[in-house]
Amino acid sequence: MRQSTLFGRTLREAPAEAQTSGHRLMLRAAIARPLAAGLYTWLPLGFRVAKKVEQIIREEQDRIGAQEMEMPVLTPAEVWKQTGRWDALEPITFRTIDHNGREFMVSYTHEEFVHLHAKQELQSYRQLPQIVYHFQSKGRDEARPRAGLLRVREFVMKDAYSFDADQAGLEKSYAAEHGAYERTFARMGLDAISVESDTGAMGGDVAHEFQVLTEAGEDRIAICPNCDYKANLEKASRSIDTYIVAGSELPPPSEIATPSTTTIEALEASLKQPATAFLKTLLLREAKGTLVAVVLPGDRDINEAKLRKVLGTTEVKFANEGDFAAAGSVPGFSGPIGLKVRTLIDRSVDARPYIAGANKRDAHLRNVVSGRDFQGEQVDAHDVREGDLCPRCTVGKLTIKRGVEVGNIFAYGTYYSDKMNATFVGEDGTAKPFFGGSYGIGVGRSVQTIIETHHDDKGIVWPPQVAPFQVHLIALPVNDEDVRSKAEKLVDELERARVEVLYDDRDESPGVKFADADLIGIPLRVTVSARNLKQGQVEIKSRSAAAMEMVPLAFAAEKIAGIVRSWPR
RNA sequence: CGGGGUGUAGCGCAGCUUGGUAGCGCGUUUGGUUCGGGACCAAAAGGUCGCCGGUUCAAGUCCGGCCACCCCGACCA
Structure with a gap:
């Protein structure tokens, strides 16, 4: 990809409204652009990252046997009315009517509809367990969109839904998704911790959130330094010494x-x-x-x-x-x-x-x-605070950190199947309700959280697995015929070795090119310059380290492709 | 939805107190010089001053209403 033709330009200064460092870098590095409050367009660079994040999620869902499908964005009112959520979700959803006056909701989530389908497709216990998932835009008329992609009004969510014959099966599916989430976030470079959470609007009992600790986050998480207790403050408790006076x-x-x-x-x-x-x-x-x-x-x-x-x-x-x-x-x-x-x-x-x-x-x-x-x-209705005693081990003093909820998992059991009469025929020949769970990951929020937690003062430092390109190749100066032809030959060799290259062929000063390379944050920077070609060499530098290495031009493609192949996938 | 703030060129901002020619930096265009860390010279383009109404000889500036965006709070991936 030639940078001179890239749709999307880098900004020297971030717009004033950008508050968090991730939000500023996302805008400066041409990852995404605002269209209205809480509505964002992915620019080509950002969309490449979003697709890689999606692919990691997809591979980990597939690994546990989940099947990808897709349900519509527009969803009919009658089904929502069956569970009472048409009214319950009224304040935070977008709605419309068709030409015949039928009511629709821009999907808030899809539990109702996946249950409708499960009822049709899964008729016997012999077909269970099942997990299906989809990537789909979800609409939420948030009162307050915030911090770029961290809290928006329309976003693509991977939503998975499990169907089991009983509680024990549900617990297995839940554990499988929990494991898939741990692998998924680790692969994206996110240090996500699983915390106990409130079940909120979704119904049900057991729920975990995957939280990435960062000051940009809007949730508060209580963490025990002594044991494994971690909980959102919406749910967190504490150990209290009983104090009795006659x-x-x-x-x-x-x-x-x-x-x-x-x-x-x-x-x-x-x-x-x-x-x-x-x-x-x-x-x-x-x-x-x-x-x-x-x-x-x-x-x-x-x-x-x-x-x-x-x-x-x-x-x-x-x-x-x-x-x-x-x-x-x-x-x-x-x-x-x-x-x-x-x-x-x-x-x-x-x-x-x-x-x-x-x-x-x-x-x-x-x-x-x-x-x-x-x-x-x-x-128990009080706010737990820093220094309170852990409710689990009773000796650890809780610390409180801010976090971004990049994913969550709920085991809601028969909450939806009861309301929707979603049943299958059990081993004993009678109708049984599905035991369900739902499992969400926000794609855009994940991307910005990666930026929030992977940057320095110069720009983004993408984990290689999700970087928009693997190599940023800079020609210096581009109007030197020898430099240009050798750079383009190297780009060609790398692309044939399936390395993703962003080739900076712009007629810009070295300062501008290096500053943009640091800002965009592609993991490997390769500089083909008149200066180094005199010694027949090109320079290779990792975005995440200060050191640079000189490599003979003749071996450069092989060397670079080798480095790229050594990265985690 | 409650509280606070901001709307002036693509971006960052000044001008508003005290009404009278719309300005600065960056970016963009053209020509030239330059070329390893956000270059230099010269010329140029680019604005319904968020919108509507009012006051006034005259409104970016004063008054009223509305809208948009941002921040804090309540809600979520």
Whole structure:
């Protein structure tokens, strides 16, 4: 490929909106271009990377016996209505109607449709297990697209779906996909870790996310340095020492005046007590408008994802002024005693005396003890933080890192087959529901995550397996006939040896060419220059190392092809 | 959807406070010189100042509305 004819130019400066280093490099190196918020076009260089990433995913899916197929982007409403997701997904999906007024959704994902097909194609337990997958554009009207390709509104996802006769079979399929994911990400050069995750909108119980730790990520991951516990903060828990004080020996709650002291910070300052001495009582409103109170220690924050899961709701908001009166409380002075709403007590609240709001203006109560003075459902709804004890080994102190979720796997069991009446005939001759799982990988997100984690201050440093080209051959200067003819002969020899070469034949200064080579980040740089040809040599340099090597022109093609063949595939 | 910010040439920005000729750098085009780390000289092209309305003799600048994009938060591959 001649660089002079490449569609897509490198940018010396990145557009101001690009924030993360991966986003800036993606734009500068002509990998992709924005079309609208959260919608991107792959330029030829980026598309070559995307295709290589896809191919790695494909090979690893095929290796575990999954079969590739393809389902449409446009999906009919009736099927979504069977599982209730037509309404549930309303806020974040793109929809349209055809000329007859029939409703369609730009596919958010394809569980409903693959179950429809499974029902038609898989009629007997003898045909199980099965895994099918496809690469398809998925549409998600994200409220906030972010950081280039990391969070977009239309993206190609590899989505695989497993069908098994029972739970044990599902666990096997799940484990097979888990293994395939580990190999897939390793081959792309991504150091992805498997973490426990919340099942979110997909339903089901068991789920793992594959997270690549990088500051550009938007998820927070708790990691135990002592054992193998790793979990998304939406799911993470912690070990808590039980702290019991005999209730009968303690004085009953007594009121203290706390004029205009409405926050934990203000209470700490005026009462000279640490945040842990207080109880925080949050009054919240769930999707249906029901009020609920959550009691937490003063130093703990609520984790909305965990709370939503506990409540089985899609949305949680803070209560408004009027809600406080209805709950028998006062904003700024809410406490757990005497509340007239459902009360949840976070498990990090100890059985010891706390200072809590009195539910009346300018007053708090001292010696408030959970279980003695107020009752509620015990839940886990607090945000785990740095330094908390690992819930698994109970001794490791959790660290918290940011990560990008490049893939996830769910075992949802019969969630969809029950709703859709998707069954097969079992060994005993009766209809049984499929046990299913789904397994996604975002292609574009993976590509940008590779950039986020493989670059230096000059540009991208592609892992060879996914690089847009294997060799970047630079002719210097290109208008020197001898240089040009020898460079082109070398390009030709390399291409015949099936090496992918980007040939920089542009009439540009050496500085521009080297800077672009560093920016684009092709693993091997070969320079054919007038200077080196005097000694009959060409220069070979790896993008990832400083050293360069001189090779006689006559052996260059063989040498370069040998290096390329030695790379992992 | 809540909070914040930005829209001026392909990209990066100044000009707006205090209304009066739309500017700088990079890039692009032409000619010449140069050629191992983002060269130099000369000439040139390129703008409905996000959109609509208002105020004014006069609006990039002031006022109102809308739109787009970015960042933080809630959601996902």
